[in-house]
Amino acid sequence: MAWRIFKFIQHLLYRKHRKGHGIHSPYQFEFVQEVIFNIRKVQVPEKVRQVHRVMRKDCSLIPTERVAGFGAGSGAEVGETRTISSFVRKSSVSRKYGALLYRITRWFQPDVILETGTGLGISTIYLSAGYSDTPLHTIEGSAVRARIAEHVIKRSGLNRVSVHGGDLDQELTGLLPSLEGRMVVFLDANHQYEPTIRYTRLLLEKLEEEAVVVMDDIYWSRGMYRAWKEVIAWPEVRVSIDLFHMGILLLRKDLDKTHLKIKF
Numbered sequence: 001m002a003w004r005i006f007k008f009i010q011h012l013l014y015r016k017h018r019k020g021h022g023i024h025s026p027y028q029f030e031f032v033q034e035v036i037f038n039i040r041k042v043q044v045p046e047k048v049r050q051v052h053r054v055m056r057k058d059c060s061l062i063p064t065e066r067v068a069g070f071g072a073g074s075g076a077e078v079g080e081t082r083t084i085s086s087f088v089r090k091s092s093v094s095r096k097y098g099a100l101l102y103r104i105t106r107w108f109q110p111d112v113i114l115e116t117g118t119g120l121g122i123s124t125i126y127l128s129a130g131y132s133d134t135p136l137h138t139i140e141g142s143a144v145r146a147r148i149a150e151h152v153i154k155r156s157g158l159n160r161v162s163v164h165g166g167d168l169d170q171e172l173t174g175l176l177p178s179l180e181g182r183m184v185v186f187l188d189a190n191h192q193y194e195p196t197i198r199y200t201r202l203l204l205e206k207l208e209e210e211a212v213v214v215m216d217d218i219y220w221s222r223g224m225y226r227a228w229k230e231v232i233a234w235p236e237v238r239v240s241i242d243l244f245h246m247g248i249l250l251l252r253k254d255l256d257k258t259h260l261k262i263k264f
Contacts, residue, residue, distance in 0.1 A: 055120065112135055114136075124161060140163060
């Protein structure tokens with residue numbers, strides 16, 4: 001849409017902090033250099049990359065279904081007849097952003113990883129592979145997609161991943177009390193303003209320790225962009241990093257309030 005094109009041009013014009021220049025906090029500087037720009041040339045394991053390649057070529061049909069209350073997605077809606085290949089190419093994370101998720105968990109080494117919006121499990125395997133020693137909980141509203149994701153995760157050789165199928169509100173509310181410690185959270189479920197604000201607020205009330213929260217598709221719609229702008233103004237969010245296709249929140253109390261806009 002024209003609005004997204006305009007915002008992307010605006011993003012390019014107003015981006016700053018290329019390669020970390022002008023960032024004074026050592027913590028932020030390390031994150032930008034090592035995680036975002038990957039100065040150490042960290043590679044995703046071949047097994048994960050191979051699974052992703054196979055999924056991108058898989059012409060099997062995803063069975064149609066109807067899910068009550070299923071929110072806006074990032075490129076596909078439940079009820080459409082889609083191939084696995086089409087879904088992965090248009091609605092899952094790209095290899096570039098999957099590698100970013102991998103580096104985030106590898107760098108941060110969280111006690112637990114939480115994902116909302118499993119899809120077919122592509123983002124899940126990147127997140128888990130980055131730090132496979134820690135448990136990962138992922139929530140998917142579509143039973144069909146959840147089953148496919150479980151097979152994808154199994155093929156990737158990752159054994160500390162739990163797929164929770166069901167209503168996102170119920171699953172998230174039931175799951176959060178059991179999660180403790182430093183967390184990486186990937187939000188990629190209902191791409192609408194109100195649910196995004198609700199889920200993020202619920203999470204931030206839970207996250208008492210240092211955490212990294214990744215929000216996907218922050219410019220997917222005006223509502224998502226409005227949610228992003230509102231969230232980064234909250235006092236709990238110390239550092240926000242706008243990569244256009246993703247937004248990253250660093251939650252650590254000793255960091256100064258900072259907003260970064262980076263071309264990735």
